[in-house]
Amino acid sequence: MRLVITMAAVDRFSLLYREISRSCSFYMEALAIVGAWYTVRKCVSLALDTYSVLRLHVIPKLSGEIDLVKKYGKWAVVTGSTDGIGKAYAEQLAKHGVNIILVSRNKEKLEAVSRSISETYKVETDFIVADFSKGRELYPAIKEALKDREIGILVNNVGIFYAHTDYFTNLSEDTLWDLIHVNIASATMMTHIVLPGMVKKKKGAIVNLSSGVCCQPTPMFTVYGASKSYLDYFSRSLHYEYASKGIFIQSLIPFVTSTNMVAFSSTVSKRSILFPTAEEYASHAVSTLGLSIRTTGYWKHAIQWTLGECLPEWMWAWFALYLSRILRKEALAAKAKSE
Numbered sequence: 036m037r038l039v040i041t042m043a044a045v046d047r048f049s050l051l052y053r054e055i056s057r058s059c060s061f062y063m064e065a066l067a068i069v070g071a072w073y074t075v076r077k078c079v080s081l082a083l084d085t086y087s088v089l090r091l092h093v094i095p096k097l098s099g100e101i102d103l104v105k106k107y108g109k110w111a112v113v114t115g116s117t118d119g120i121g122k123a124y125a126e127q128l129a130k131h132g133v134n135i136i137l138v139s140r141n142k143e144k145l146e147a148v149s150r151s152i153s154e155t156y157k158v159e160t161d162f163i164v165a166d167f168s169k170g171r172e173l174y175p176a177i178k179e180a181l182k183d184r185e186i187g188i189l190v191n192n193v194g195i196f197y198a199h200t201d202y203f204t205n206l207s208e209d210t211l212w213d214l215i216h217v218n219i220a221s222a223t224m225m226t227h228i229v230l231p232g233m234v235k236k237k238k239g240a241i242v243n244l245s246s247g248v249c250c251q252p253t254p255m256f257t258v259y260g261a262s263k264s265y266l267d268y269f270s271r272s273l274h275y276e277y278a279s280k281g282i283f284i285q286s287l288i289p290f291v292t293s294t295n296m297v298a299f300s301s302t303v304s305k306r307s308i309l310f311p312t313a314e315e316y317a318s319h320a321v322s323t324l325g326l327s328i329r330t331t332g333y334w335k336h337a338i339q340w341t342l343g344e345c346l347p348e349w350m351w352a353w354f355a356l357y358l359s360r361i362l363r364k365e366a367l368a369a370k371a372k373s374e
């Protein structure tokens with residue numbers, strides 16, 4: 036009797052096992068298909084990303100120099116060009132034989148940089164003294180000064196940050212207006228002045244300096260980041276409006292580069308493996324001109340952008356807030372010590 040019961044149980048178990056494995060094999064096959072589809076998608080996207088990194092950051096460095104004068108025109112205007120990225124970018128363009136018009140506030144610095152570029156690179160240079168924080172009154176004079184020039188490249192580089200990372204309510208009204216005038220209005224109005232001439236010639240390039248902080252919302256960089264997001268959007272939309280007319284518009288998105296802008300922090304202002312000098316950055320960024328309408332301009336910054344995009348927004352914001360508070364404390368302590 037016990038033997039019969041045991042055999043029946045075993046029979047039922049093997050039946051059950053057969054049934055389960057039959058339905059499981061269907062699920063296993065479905066899972067295998069999903070897995071294969073995911074793997075193929077990841078491989079294709081990895082291959083495309085690798086190709087785009089090579090195309091942007093390696094091939095231009097290996098292949099011969101592009102003739103920027105032939106491609107875009109004889110003259111380039113670079114705003115905020117007496118220091119940092121603007122100056123280094125102007126030098127890189129001059130290295131390609133492009134004549135340079137520098138635009139900044141300080142006449143002595145403009146004269147010195149202008150002379151140094153023309154002597155070093157044997158190109159023509161000129162400059163316009165302009166303080167972009169003055170707003171609307173400034174542009175008729177700039178328009179007049181650029182009237183008879185064949186402008187092939189416009190680099191809207193000028194940009195300001197606060198004294199250090201800070202809370203929105205700690206920023207003065209003056210600082211807010213300066214940010215709007217210098218970071219947003221200057222690029223918009225300079226483009227409005229120069230673009231019609233480019234369209235007439237059916238060639239030209241405009242580079243707008245955005246920032247890595249607009250990868251995701253970045254607290255304590257709020258107004259600065261918002262102004263840079265404006266430039267990113269402005270560039271990308273404008274490119275689609277004017278690409279068919281032969282104009283190339285690039286949103287250039289650097290991460291931290293060691294310049295005066297970040298001098299409020301001894302941590303980020305030193306050149307390091309993550310933070311290039313302006314010269315290092317500009318030499319890479321110029322080689323992406325004409326190749327990508329939205330780029331960090333430098334492969335190390337491209338890695339930072341990719342990692343930044345992978346983070347959930349709350350994690351990016353939490354980390355940014357944590358870091359910004361440290362930088363603020365560091366800047367305030369240094370200020371108190373120097374007083």
Ligand SMILES: NC(=O)c1ccc[n+]([C@@H]2O[C@H](COP(=O)([O-])OP(=O)(O)OC[C@H]3O[C@@H](n4cnc5c(N)ncnc54)[C@H](OP(=O)(O)O)[C@@H]3O)[C@@H](O)[C@H]2O)c1
Binds near residue numbers: 119140168245247290
């Ligand atoms: N450095 C970074 O880590 C970083 C990161 C992301 C994006 N960016 C962007 O890259 C661009 C260049 O930054 P940077 O770090 O090279 O800046 P920077 O070293 O502070 O140089 C700023 C330049 O702009 C000029 N300038 C400042 N205020 C001006 C005004 N009101 N009117 C006219 N010219 C003015 C300065 O010359 P004068 O003082 O002689 O006028 C200087 O030539 C900015 O748009 C910035 O937002 C920088």
